[in-house]
Amino acid sequence: MNQAAADSLPALLGEMRVIPVLTVSSVASGLAVCRALKAGGIRGVEITLRTPEALDVIKAVQDQVDDFIVGAGTVKTVNDLRELQSLNIAFAVSPGLTRRLSDRAFELDIPLLPGVATASEVLAGLEAGRTFFKLFPARAVGGLALLKSLAAPFAEVEFCPTGGIGPDDFRDYLALPNVVCVGGSWMVTSELIGSENWGEVERLSRACFD
Numbered sequence: 001m002n003q004a005a006a007d008s009l010p011a012l013l014g015e016m017r018v019i020p021v022l023t024v025s026s027v028a029s030g031l032a033v034c035r036a037l038k039a040g041g042i043r044g045v046e047i048t049l050r051t052p053e054a055l056d057v058i059k060a061v062q063d064q065v066d067d068f069i070v071g072a073g074t075v076k077t078v079n080d081l082r083e084l085q086s087l088n089i090a091f092a093v094s095p096g097l098t099r100r101l102s103d104r105a106f107e108l109d110i111p112l113l114p115g116v117a118t119a120s121e122v123l124a125g126l127e128a129g130r131t132f133f134k135l136f137p138a139r140a141v142g143g144l145a146l147l148k149s150l151a152a153p154f155a156e157v158e159f160c161p162t163g164g165i166g167p168d169d170f171r172d173y174l175a176l177p178n179v180v181c182v183g184g185s186w187m188v189t190s191e192l193i194g195s196e197n198w199g200e201v202e203r204l205s206r207a208c209f210d
């Protein structure tokens with residue numbers, strides 16, 4: 001079991017601070033969005049495996065957008081992990097946590113950010129050797145209040161809340177001591193992508209650092 005990949009993940013994602021969660025169905029859109037994110041100061045992206053084109057988009061962005069961190073999201077199966085292994089992905093994000101997925105990510109040396117939504121799931125994650133979790137869906141399961149409540153019993157745990165976070169509250173999440181970074185799709189919505197509004201993607205990205 002390789003713990004090193006998991007141990008380095010909070011530092012990598014902490015550097016990014018805001019992680020756009022991107023779902024696209026064409027390589028051209030994926031490249032255009034990522035170039036706009038980068039122009040707006042965003043350091044990297046989570047590309048979800050929710051479309052048949054996702055792996056091609058990941059490869060294209062890795063090859064064609066320099067100095068940009070590329071992770072994969074919506075990783076749900078061991079087969080997803082296997083497909084990502086050959087891509088040398090920077091990180092993988094799962095909406096939940098199973099022992100099998102967690103153990104296989106260690107074996108394949110893929111830095112995995114598994115999702116949790118309750119104290120019991122944090123305990124299961126700790127038993128699996130993990131201390132860094134996506135809180136998902138963050139807003140729906142209690143948001144800021146839940147993160148504050150989890151801080152006392154789980155002082156060793158760090159979170160990346162994702163789900164229902166937007167431009168008006170992401171800073172409140174980042175201000176919590178147990179939050180390393182936040183994820184969200186507010187700067188890469190399907191409407192912005194559908195209308196190819198790359199200028200607005202860039203503007204919303206830049207606003208993350210105002």
Ligand code: 3PG
Nearest residue numbers: 021162163164165184185
């Ligand atoms: C997701 O899984 O779609 C992410 O958590 C993003 O959530 P959001 O679209 O609510 O920002």
